[in-house]
Amino acid sequence: MPTNREAGQQHRNARPDTPTGRGPALTGHGPWPSTRARLLWAGFTEVDRAYGLLTDPALSPLLPAVSPAPDADIGELPALDPARIRLVDELGRTADPDLALLALVRLAEACTVIGGPETAAEPTAGPDTVPADAESDGVGAPARTLARLLRLEPVAGHTDTGAPDAEADVDSAEQELTGHRSRLLAVLGASQALGDFLISHPEHLDALAPARAWDAPGRPDVATGLHDAVAAVLVDAPTPLPEAFTGRAISALRVAYRDRLLAVVADDLTAASPLAHLPTVGGRMSDLADAALETALTIARAVVGPAAADVAMAIIAMGKTGARELNYISDVDVVYVVGPAHRDGIERAADSDAAADEENILRVGAQIATEIARITSASGAEPPLWPLDTALRPEGKDGALVRTLDSHLAYYQRWASSWEFQALLKARACAGDRQLGAAYEAGVAPLVWSASQRENFVDDARAMRRRVESESAQPGPDDRRIKLGPGGLRDVEFTVQLLQLVHGRADARLRVRGTLDGLQQLSAGGYVGRADAAELADCYRMLRLLEHRAQLLRMRRTHDLPAADADLRRIGRGIDRRRLKDADAVRRLFHRVRRRVRALHEEIYYRPLLSAAASLTTEELSLTPAAARERLAAFGYLDPDGALHHIQALTEGVSRRAAIQRQLLPVIIGWIGQGPDPDHGLLSFRRLSESIGGSHWYLAMLRDSPVAARRLCQVLSGARWTTDRLAERPESIAWLDDDAELAARPPGAICSETERVLRRRSFTATDPAGIEQQAAEAIRAVMGVRTRELIRAALADSLDGVDPARTARILGDATDAVLGAALTVATGLVIAQRDGPAAVAAGPDAEGAWPGAAARHALIAMGRLGGREITYTSDADVLFVHEPRPGADPDVAAAEAEAVAKWVTRLLAQARPHPLEVDTGLRPEGRQGPVSRSLDSYAEYYQRWGSVWERQALLRARPCAGDRDLGARFEALIDPLRWSPDGLDDAGLREIRRLKARMEAERLPRGADPSRHVKLGPGGLSDVEWSAQVLQLTRAAQVPGLRTTSTLEALSAATQAGLLGVDEAGKLTAAWVLASRVRAATVLGTGREGASRVEVLPTEPREIRLVGRLLGLPAGRERDLEDIYRRTARHARRVVEHVVFGDAAPARPAPPTTAAGTRPAGPRGNGQARTGGTSGAAGSGGSVRPRPPRRPRGAGPYPWS
Structure with a gap:
């Protein structure tokens, strides 16, 4: 005989087309092959037991008799009659059909016992056998009610007579019975505790009728219902109330409470959307608790006796009760306030008897409060309602149980901790003396909404949150806490409350008690993004719903998700039988919701904006003109009135953008004010906000990001060049929220990107002008990539301190990629101009080579680009090299190469707004x-005419774009020259020294102070670079580490080889890094790019502040920069004089050669384009055609050479 599980599996296998977890519609007979299958699909887990309960004798008086069934197959169950089939279908819609059916049988037994078997209809009886005059409160009424519900038979007298009114009455009665039965079974299938209550009190079956729903028309309010139930017991009762009367009154209260609780639960379980209905449940449970406390207060006064008449008491609901978000079963947090019973009693504080009166009031009030706790929470004939918790009172459990209003206020004004004001946010007078309760609310409200101004309020709240989390942490993956676990209810509640407390003092709309109401107002006011608020609210509802359903089974206080699969299955089916049909689905939902809540909590709760806003006064937070002007002046704004005008322009109006600006600006003006140029920073913020403030992400990111707003303020008030770039590409502001976006891209990433950009653009024009225009557009597109990388480097330097190495890497990679792209575009353009547009229509191959090219082309980076030391204003120093393709005419290849080089230079120079100047002045023969x-021409030139300064220039040469093989062969060609085994002879060293001396004497701008020039002054960039290069020219053949294009790497290698002392190398390195930082900071801070301004230490006070702060100097100490630089440069200069002008670089004797500083005019070698003037072809065998002699020119790369 197969087990239930096996039978269910067999049935599922037999019906693969049935939607998972649902099966055919559970109505009517259906196409079911067996009773067992029907019960399984209905959701019964113990099928044999369920069948036994369906045919239990207790149901026999209430349902038609079971007809004898023919012999069933082995392992099969007999068929069910239509009435029981309908019941099975109805049970299948409950959370736990097994639980519901068992409770139904027990309820039938209880009804039969109370009413006697003669009160129930006989098995074969018809509708008329149910007496028409049955009253729900008479003997036998529960059995008759249950029989009508199970048979769906209306009370006699509602039979169809054919009249329209009669038909309507019948329909209405049937709908009432159907709804009543659905509500009964839903409660029995979800709550064993409420099932037990009905079994103990079957006379309350009618509480589940639709006509008795919470908000049914004509239904008395809950306070009246509970009061009347107790009043009926206390009629003619003596006072003080005897214990016997007290017990009956308590039982009457508890039974009446659960009678109304049945309506709350039934409405919840049959709601179309449990999530949408959840706030209604919290509100109704709070109303029920309020009514219970009011009634308990009435009983307590009767118990205490006449003395209670002299005491006014207000019960203040706290926590979830105060917020009207109460669970089904939870602690009810309250605080008691007492005073004289008469209105003028508060004014009698100066009377001589005031102290005695107060002492009596407190004594009697404590008696009343003690009785209230006993009435609601002590054991008795009926189970207690809920624990009554008074721990949130002043001084907690160590404090007085009751206090006067003045005592409460005095405590909160003098002694209360920050967390107590967070608790008071929920405070609500819920029972007792209304005037006293209103006075309490009015007294504590100003304290609550000014609490965030307490010192370290936000930090204290966060520290407490972390401490609670740490102390309650449950290690391991099986954390089932709905309330206290990471991503639980507390995360949502604390997030909402902190934002309310910080912003609520300036925005009265936020002064609401409920979590969901608070979220709605925070979203409407722009304090939380709409999407985040909606998601947080949905998650909160789901967590509360899971908590409610976990409590519902036994009506026990729990805030954990059950561990047992059966319990999770019950919860899931009660919420959504289709999606949450098993325990694993519920667990997955729970963990997914908690992960999302935790992420949102950490994003919002730990915003730096909150701490900054909390430190402001209410006037400052509200941006009142007087407070704003005073604060602007205090922060160093030179034009407070102008700054106030910017603020008013940004915050006026009722748009969401203006609302978010009103949150941001009180903090923004402070953060901008911490920078060196706040006036320009606020103006820039206004311009950016007006430009892109309408974008959905901009203001939301500034509000929500833990770092973006502060970083933007730092940039706007301290880096004008960076600010201008942000205005050009405002989308890059989003990088401020992501550290990874401020870092250099991986090697090769920019080059790959520019290649993709070019692949999306091709030469499709059919005329030369069109081809040229398309080439320019392609270059502008790839230059946009370089501009973006300029912004990336500038943001990183502006925020994290200027780092020349990081900047050089970011800009070097971008410049290499752009040069490569320009070489590709220029080559295609030249081919199209020479051979026609059709020659380039197919585009370059996968390697970037054009099929119609006559030569291979490569670019050799020189200078700072070659050394990977490029900065924001650097040109691209390059050499162009080419090699004819096999079979190509050398002259055609040379002409193509010359044209390609000129187009590369021209296209990049025209790419606005940030062109790249390509400088080829370091090529052989210079600009002539x-x-x-x-390649052959370079080889012949360097072999015959290469000079010391050209060797020095080649120290930084590296292939950067174009044909890789050609670039590598060029590098191999020049290596023996720059890393010569012969080193640097005496003549060469003298030439180096002569050039350096002339540069120092002639290159400095007229009137400039050499000690303040970071490039050409003593100890500046040039000094350090020449020192490294002298060591390279002298010793690179013996020290492989010196064979590098990098200045700092060369200094490091020289130190490791013993050519420099550690201290000497440190001084040179420090000077070079500082000079590089000063130059970059001057560009970023001042926004100027001219060499005459960026290579000199600033002199204007504003520029000194900007540059100094970018270099990390504290506010007020920026002028120290000049002393720091002079001292660093002075130390470096001593080392330079030793290395370049002293004996640190030994030289060898010079071999016979031409006179120093003179040489024949440079030749035109093989592969060199003709420049006109003479005839004759370049030889193919490497012969050189000499030019006529000309006036010797000085050796060196400089204009004066």
């Missing part, structure tokens, strides 16, 4: 020679 040379 061809722009591009063949």
Whole structure:
């Protein structure tokens, strides 16, 4: 015989087309192959037991008799009659059909016992056998009510007579019975505790009728219902109330409470959307608790006796009760306030008997409060309602149980901790003396909404939150806490409350008690993003719903998700039988919701904006003109009135954008005010906000991000160049929220990106002008990538301190990629101009080479670009090299190469707004020679005419774009020259020294102070670089580490080889880094790019502040920069004089050569483009055609050379 599980599995396998977890509609007979299958699909887990209960004798008087069934197959169950089939279908819609059916049988037994078997209809009886005059409160009424519900038979007298009114009455009666039965079974299937209550009190079956629903028309309010139930017991009772009367009154209260609780639960379980209905449940449970406390107060006064008449008491609901978010079963947090019973009693404080009166009031009030706790929470004939918790009173459990209003206020004004004001946010007078309760609310409200101004309020609240989490932590993956666990209810509640307390003092709309109401107002006011608020609210509802359903089974206080699969299945089916049909689905939902809540909590709760806003006065937070002007002046705004005008322009109006600006600006003006140029910073903030403030992400990111707003303020008030770039590409502001976006891209990433950009653009024009225009557009597109990387580097430097190495890497990679792209575009353009547009229509191949090209092309980076030391204003120093393709005419290849080089230079120079100047002045013969040379021509030139300064320039040469093989061969060509085994002879060293001396004497701008020039002054960039290069020229053949294009790497290698002392290398390195930082900071801070301004220490006070702060100097100490730089440069200069002008670089004797500083004019070698003037072809065998002699020119790369 198969087990129930096996039978269910067999049935599922037999019906693969049935939707998972649902099966065919559970109505009528249906196409079911067996009774067992029907019960399984209805959701019964113990099928044999369920069948036994369906045919239990207790149901026999209430349902038709079971007809004898023919012999069933082995393991099969007999068929069910239609009435029981309908019951099974109805049970299948409950959370736990097994639990519901068992409770139904027990309820039938209880009804039969109370009413006697003669009160129930006989099995074969018809509708008329149910007496028409049955009253629900008479003997036998529960059995008759249950029989009508199970048979769906209306009371006699509602039979159909054919009249329209009669038909309507019948329909109405049937709908009432159907709804009543559905509500009964839903409660029995979800709550064993309420099932037990009905079994103990079957006369309350009618409480589940739709006509007795919570908000049914004509239904008395809950306070009246509970009061009347107790009043009926206390009629003619003596006072003080004897214990016997007290017990009956308590029982009457508890039974009446649960009678109304049945309506709350039934409405909840049959709601179309349990999530949407959840706030209604919290509100109704709070109303029920209020009514219970009011009634308990009435009983307590009767118990205490006449003395209670002299005492006014107000019961203040706290926590979830105060917020009207009460669970089904939870602690009810209250605080008691007492006073004289008469209105003028509060004014008698100066009377001589005031102290005695107060002592009596407190004594009697404590008696009343003690009785209230006994009435609601002590054991008795009926189970207690809930624990009554008074721990939130002043001084907690160590404090007095009751206090006067003045005592409460005095405590909160003098002694209360920050967390107590967070608790008071929920305080609500719920029972007792209304005037006293209103006075309490009015007295504590100003204290609550000014609490965030307490010192370290936000930090204290966060610290307490972390401490509670740490103390209640449950290690391990099986954390089932709905309330206290990470991502639980407390995360949502604390997040909402903190934002309310910080912003609520300036925005009265936020002064609400409920969590969901608070979220709604925070969203409407722009304090939380709409999407985040909606998601947080949905998650909160789901967690509360899970908590409610976990409590509902036994009506026990729990805030954990059950561990047992059966309990989770019950909860899931009660919420959504289709999606949450098993325990694992509920667990997955729970963990997913908690993860999302935790993420949102950490994003919102720990915003730096909250701490900053909490430190402001209410006037400052409200941006009143007087307070704003005073604060602007205090922060160093030079034009407070102008700044106030910017603020008013940003905050006026009722738009959501203006609302968010009103939150941000009180903090923003402070953060901007901490920068060196707050006036310009606030103006820039206004311009940016007006430009992109309408974008959904901009203001939301500034509000929500833990770092973005403060970083933006730092940039706007301290880096004008960076600010201008942000205005050009405002989408890059989003990088401020992501550290990874401020870091250099991985190697090769920018080059790959520019290649993708070019692949999306092709030469499709059919005329030369169109081709040229498309080439310019392609270059503008790839230059946009470089501009973006400029902004990336500038943001990183502006925020994290200027870092030359990081900047050089970001800008070097971008410049290499742009040069490569420009070389590709220029080559295609030249081919199209030479051979026609059709020659380039197919585009370049996968390697970027054009099929119609006559030569291979490569770019060699020189100078700072070659050394990977490029900065914001650097040009691109390059050499162009080419090599004819096999079979190509060398002259055609040379002409192509010359044209390509010129187009590269021209296209990049025209790419606005940030062109890239390509400088080819370091090529052989300088500006008099061809722009591009063949590899053979370079080899012949350097072999015959290469000079010391050209060797020095080649120290930084590296291939950066174009044909990789050609670039590598060029590098191999120049290595023996720059890393010469012969080193640097005496003549070469003298030439180096002569050039350096002339540069120091002639290159400095007229009138400039050499000690303040960071490039050419003593100890500046040039000094350090020449020192490294002298060591490279001298010893690179013996020290492989010196074979590098990087200045700092060369200094490091020289130190490791013993050529420099550690202290000497440290001084040179410090000077080079500081000079590089000063130059970059001057560009970023002042926004100027001209060499005459960025290579000199600033002199204007504003510029000194900007540059100094970018370099990390504290406010007020920016002028120390000049002393720091002079001292660092002075130390470096001593090392330079030793290395360059002293004996640190030994030289060898010079071999016979031409006179120093003179040489024949540079030749035109093989592969060099013709420049006109003479005829003759370049030889193919490497011969050189000499030019006529000309006036010797000085050796060196400088204009004066």
